Amino acid sequence: MKPAALLVDIFGTTVDWWTGVAGQVTAIAAERGVQLDGGEFAGAWRERYLPSMAEVREGRRPWAYLDTLHRESLDKLLDGFGLADRFDEADRQRLVRAWHRLPAWPDAAEGLRRLRVRYPVVALSNGGFALLINLLKAEDLHFDAIISAELAHSYKPDARVYHRAAGLLDLPPEQLLMVACHGWDLDGARAAGLRTAFVERPAEKGPDQDADRPADTPTDLACASFTELAGALGC
Amino acid sequence: MKPAALLVDIFGTTVDWWTGVAGQVTAIAAERGVQLDGGEFAGAWRERYLPSMAEVREGRRPWAYLDTLHRESLDKLLDGFGLADRFDEADRQRLVRAWHRLPAWPDAAEGLRRLRVRYPVVALSNGGFALLINLLKAEDLHFDAIISAELAHSYKPDARVYHRAAGLLDLPPEQLLMVACHGWDLDGARAAGLRTAFVERPAEKGPDQDADRPADTPTDLACASFTELAGALGC
Structure with a gap:
């Protein structure tokens, strides 16, 4: 891939x-x-x-x-x-x-850095533009661009959000890989024609709540961290 | 300022x-x-x-x-x-x-790096989103976000472009500083209520053509490079 x-x-x-x-x-x-x-x-x-x-x-x-x-x-x-x-x-x-203002997972900065060497890596979030700039800047996380669902006036998993991103990147949906830890996001991306990678975050909802599991969602890739994803994508 | x-x-x-x-x-x-x-x-x-x-x-x-x-x-x-x-x-x-695919001016990467320590620094260009990602990635130029005039379906110096940026950043126009080497862009930004900084690029149109000069455009600041701008803004 x-x-x-x-x-x-x-x-x-x-x-x-x-x-x-x-x-x-x-x-x-x-x-x-x-x-x-x-x-x-x-x-x-x-x-x-x-x-x-x-x-x-x-x-x-x-x-x-x-x-x-x-x-x-x-x-x-x-x-x-x-x-x-x-x-x-x-x-x-x-x-x-x-x-x-939320802390990055420990593997995020390094994984993103490696991925960006070979790929354009773009944030695609339901958060607003201003929120994302604040959040990513405070954690020193670097993307090639930020795309907020607000640019589609909707929210993931609406196909319009993934298609708005594809349009802005001037790429067909099937050439995009959506990376997320939520089955609902990846299901939405897949339905919109994108490829998908699950990054598992077992502690996402805290120690007492189960997080989404890759086994429950069909995806092209499943990893335990951004650094593992970088390795899987040859970075 | x-x-x-x-x-x-x-x-x-x-x-x-x-x-x-x-x-x-x-x-x-x-x-x-x-x-x-x-x-x-x-x-x-x-x-x-x-x-x-x-x-x-x-x-x-x-x-x-x-x-x-x-x-x-x-x-x-x-x-x-x-x-x-x-x-x-x-x-x-x-x-x-x-x-x-265009070369960065020699002071751009270092000036942007210094400015980003104290400020959110956002590209605002008439270039499309995809073009900007390609361009900035190839030159290893880092911004906190990219905003293309395409998000306003118009072009600078249309006030709608500057106001679209202000809306996405959730900031009033007067708290934004537009940085450019063109009088027409800075005039447009000023008319839209932004503050303005001229960065002079005497060789912008090649060795045989005159570039825009700061003396011809009223601005809040005028500098000869991004590093000089960083100094002027306390970075």
């Missing part, structure tokens, strides 16, 4: 959203004197991620930026936890910004 | 289009046994650049990709030079691709 370019997912695949969000939630809660399991909260917040995007993808609401969806989910979640009166507007804005 | 992010022009400002295109035109002409002054041809080709984009900007034709405009200009130019029968379809495609 020699794709013309790689598209790489960010949340979970390149960066560890669970550890990042859990830590920031715990810290902000502590400042407010609130006892809160940051990991449980992060997991519950992320649970609302796919359903909130599905409303946009399926046309049940107009385009809304990921930060907006995160904020709406947060407000509902704080209500559900009985904590609505403990976090003010500024706290909520800080919490939403937690998704702009 | 402490902008929230920098937008950097590519053709002429970051890379030396004249030397790059002249050299490739000369080489392809030699293969075909055609005597041709590559520098003169490159200059004449670029002369058609602003008028061809103006047709799109002003709505006189629907959106057309920069490669398409370059190709149309090339066909007219070869006719004008009486060389239409000397370059076949494959040659013409190679010539259009010459704009995808």
